[in-house]
Amino acid sequence: MQFHECILCATAPSTSNPGSGAISLHDIQTGTSLASFKQTSANVHCTAVVETQDGQGGLMLSAQPDKSIMNVYNFQKDQLALKIVLPEKLSAIAVDPRGNYCAGGTSQGRIYIWEIPSGIMYNAWDAHYRQISVLRFSHDGAALIAGSEDSGVSVWSVSRLTPSLCPYQCLFSSHMSVSRLLDDDLQNEMPTAYCTFTDHTLPVTDIICGIGSFPSCRVLTASIDHTVKLWDLASRSQLSTFQFPKPITCLAWDPTERLFFAASPDGSIHQVNLFRQREDKFGHAAMEAVGGAGANDVIRINDEDPQAAKKRLISAGDAVTAMAISLTGSVLLAGTAGGLVHTYDIASHQLLRTLAAHKGLLIAHLATMLRPPDLVGHINLSLTAASPNAERESVPVRPVVPFQRMRDPKTREAHEVAMLLPVRNKMQAFVEYSREELLRDHAFFVQPEGSDKVATGVSLQSRVSELEGEVAKLREQLGKAKGINDVMWDSVVQRLVAEAKEKEKEKGREKKAGQDDVEMEDADGNARRRKRGRT
Numbered sequence: 001m002q003f004h005e006c007i008l009c010a011t012a013p014s015t016s017n018p019g020s021g022a023i024s025l026h027d028i029q030t031g032t033s034l035a036s037f038k039q040t041s042a043n044v045h046c047t048a049v050v051e052t053q054d055g056q057g058g059l060m061l062s063a064q065p066d067k068s069i070m071n072v073y074n075f076q077k078d079q080l081a082l083k084i085v086l087p088e089k090l091s092a093i094a095v096d097p098r099g100n101y102c103a104g105g106t107s108q109g110r111i112y113i114w115e116i117p118s119g120i121m122y123n124a125w126d127a128h129y130r131q132i133s134v135l136r137f138s139h140d141g142a143a144l145i146a147g148s149e150d151s152g153v154s155v156w157s158v159s160r161l162t163p164s165l166c167p168y169q170c171l172f173s174s175h176m177s178v179s180r181l182l183d184d185d186l187q188n189e190m191p192t193a194y195c196t197f198t199d200h201t202l203p204v205t206d207i208i209c210g211i212g213s214f215p216s217c218r219v220l221t222a223s224i225d226h227t228v229k230l231w232d233l234a235s236r237s238q239l240s241t242f243q244f245p246k247p248i249t250c251l252a253w254d255p256t257e258r259l260f261f262a263a264s265p266d267g268s269i270h271q272v273n274l275f276r277q278r279e280d281k282f283g284h285a286a287m288e289a290v291g292g293a294g295a296n297d298v299i300r301i302n303d304e305d306p307q308a309a310k311k312r313l314i315s316a317g318d319a320v321t322a323m324a325i326s327l328t329g330s331v332l333l334a335g336t337a338g339g340l341v342h343t344y345d346i347a348s349h350q351l352l353r354t355l356a357a358h359k360g361l362l363i364a365h366l367a368t369m370l371r372p373p374d375l376v377g378h379i380n381l382s383l384t385a386a387s388p389n390a391e392r393e394s395v396p397v398r399p400v401v402p403f404q405r406m407r408d409p410k411t412r413e414a415h416e417v418a419m420l421l422p423v424r425n426k427m428q429a430f431v432e433y434s435r436e437e438l439l440r441d442h443a444f445f446v447q448p449e450g451s452d453k454v455a456t457g458v459s460l461q462s463r464v465s466e467l468e469g470e471v472a473k474l475r476e477q478l479g480k481a482k483g484i485n486d487v488m489w490d491s492v493v494q495r496l497v498a499e500a501k502e503k504e505k506e507k508g509r510e511k512k513a514g515q516d517d518v519e520m521e522d523a524d525g526n527a528r529r530r531k532r533g534r535t
Contacts, residue, residue: 003371004371005029005326005368007025007355007367008025009023010363010365011024016360020040021362022040022358023073024358033357034377035078035375035377038078042062045091047060047062048102049367049369050095053098058075059099063092063093068087070403078376082400087405092133095137097141105133109150114403117398121407129150132148135147139212140214143156149204151201155196155233156193201223206250207219208220223247227244228242228244240297248263254329259272263323263334265320267336269316273312275288314334322365327370331352335366340354341366
């Protein structure tokens with residue numbers, strides 16, 4: 001099976017083209033269209049994708065801007081799979097990496113969270129005072145991060161944390177006081193945020209969560225106030241502030257967290273390196289991290305050297321509405337308000353190609369992913385002689401149930417979830433070892449280090465016979481030692497018994513001699529009394 005990276009692009013109507021948008025997949029190398037899913041017009045941050053994983057097919061969620069409807073698509077069909085009626089219109093959505101939970105934010109600052117396989121609404125609460133502009137899950141799905149037009153960023157713990165899973169033992173006590181959004185015991189209480197950041201002064205436009213499990217991860221937030229801030233969730237503190245000449249609308253973070261890109265409405269894309277080169281005290285070149293000094297650490301991008309700024313600046317020519325970095329970390333994708341998708345080489349900033357299939361529409365969402373094996377209209381990816389639809393038929397559709405419009409404790413207590421087990425093919429079946437292979441592999445792994453017998457392929461049976469000879473020799477030595485011990489024991493015991501008997505004989509003789517003396521004295525006394533009586 002060959003892996004091909006593709007671009008997932010969601011479009012929305014623009015001022016120049018009021019038509020409906022679509023969700024499309026394109027080959028990242030050639031720009032060829034792979035599939036298209038129509039009848040959707042989601043705005044920015046209103047599209048979420050779950051890749052094909054865990055033996056289940058992928059799906060795409062798209063919240064419509066003009067009505068309280070969410071469209072659901074799966075990769076197996078190019079038609080609309082399901083329409084979900086929502087409690088109210090959503091301004092931002094997010095799905096956790098495993099595709100179990102969906103979070104939605106509204107224009108009133110309210111957040112909902114549903115379980116996708118069951119449709120259960122686990123929580124609904126007022127998180128902000130104004131519209132939710134962006135929602136993100138952490139990479140492990142344990143935290144939900146929300147950005148709002150009230151310039152606030154809030155972090156919510158989704159599920160219960162245990163001391164064994166939390167890398168910061170000192171912070172576990174603080175987690176115990178934070179309500180988790182999925183806890184059944186806290187459904188009647190107002191959720192408490194893990195932390196809230198209020199350092200931005202204008203609406204938050206984008207959030208990127210770094211690699212790592214919650215809370216040992218960092219977060220980038222962009223705002224209209226011309227700043228991008230770097231936060232540390234473990235310490236609940238701000239690490240650095242990056243000041244830009246223009247407002248920032250979207251972000252893209254390198255998977256290694258060495259650099260990030262910040263785009264402005266004028267089409268400029270700034271590359272910000274989180275490292276710099278300096279000379280140590282010996283005059284050698286060394287690399288050091290940039291920022292991290294706290295809230296007072298402000299790095300002004302426009303104050304840099306003009307030549308260096310020119311090397312770090314990319315001009316897209318139109319307002320950039322979405323960005324993404326390829327899986328290899330070598331290509332930057334930038335979607336514009338005019339419907340173009342530009343592909344840049346990160347190392348040289350050279351424009352590689354421009355995808356103009358959606359010209360006139362607004363690029364609302366960009367992401368890179370491996371081409372789904374169950375993608376509609378594509379041949380079987382396996383090497384077996386099967387029908388073109390065999391691969392898609394072997395991947396079941398991921399279950400999606402219409403979301404609840406209000407919380408129902410009875411449904412949550414019943415909690416019936418439809419689960420599909422993955423199909424095991426012949427390649428995944430258990431392969432049994434033959435006896436010879438098992439003995440050979442076991443002999444290879446148990447052989448002592450530095451031994452030449454591994455190279456000669458000694459069998460386990462010869463090793464067993466060698467061990468049996470050693471056991472027999474040890475038994476012989478043990479018998480000799482036992483015989484010596486028995487002799488020593490017998491000699492010591494016999495000597496002690498003889499000494500004890502001798503002592504008893506001496507005591508008997510002494511006792512007998514004492515009795516004889518007493519009898520003699522008695523005899524003399526009686527004789528004297530008799531003589532006195534006669535006189």
